[in-house]
Amino acid sequence: MAAFREHITVSGMLGVGYGVAAMTLLGYSPAEAAVGGVLAGIGGMLPDLDIPTGRPGQEIFALTGSVAPLVLVGHILKWSKLPANTEVMILLMLGMYVTIRYGAAWLIDKISVHRGMFHSIPAMLIAAEAIYLIYPNPNVTVKLLMACGVALGFFSHLLLDEVYSVGWSGPLPSLKKSFGTAIKLAGPTLGPTVVTYGLLAALTFVIGEQTGIIGPPIEPGSTPVAGQQALPQRETAAPPIVQEAAVSEDKLTDAPLFR
Structure with missing residues (x-):
């Protein structure tokens, strides 16, 4: 399989090309294109x-532990209803860093195996969808730029591993035992495969709800579903002829029957 140097070199070159193409061909701003290129390199x-104990794992967990709190702290404050003061934000960010940098690394080291479902197409889609959901920009096209960047870098890793699993010791290529273990749709055991597809389905459902793909839009005046509020009704004034008729009726009602 390819070493860390080969992976970071290829994904880094792809990131540069991706960023340049996003800015020159697709019209993204230089900052947006640069972030998309960086995410492709990280992917x-x-x-x-x-x-997680290897160099790539250490680099990724350290980087994720540093960047993720900056992206997620606003979401956590909104969900938890905690006061948005300096002390609370510092404590939340430190807690997230320690959890990601050490807790997540320890957990993955215990439950994962090399060339398992982390090296798969579903894992690539999970990484892209996660970036789409957490990237703090309301513009859908910008979120797609970041998600596609991660997917591009991720796929370059899988493809490079497959290329390195083909040997050329003789006139004809020979396949190593690792061939087919990177670009795959399912793992050798059922449990990790089910968990991976379950997580992918959950993220896809959330994105579908956010973008309006899943579920019909709520019309004004319609009965809201559980957890949603009805849209306020706009009050409209009656036409002038109706107002005049109402005033005339009130005068007739108030007038005495006998003079």
């Missing part, structure tokens, strides 16, 4: 998270 290291 090239993500499959090796299944070896």
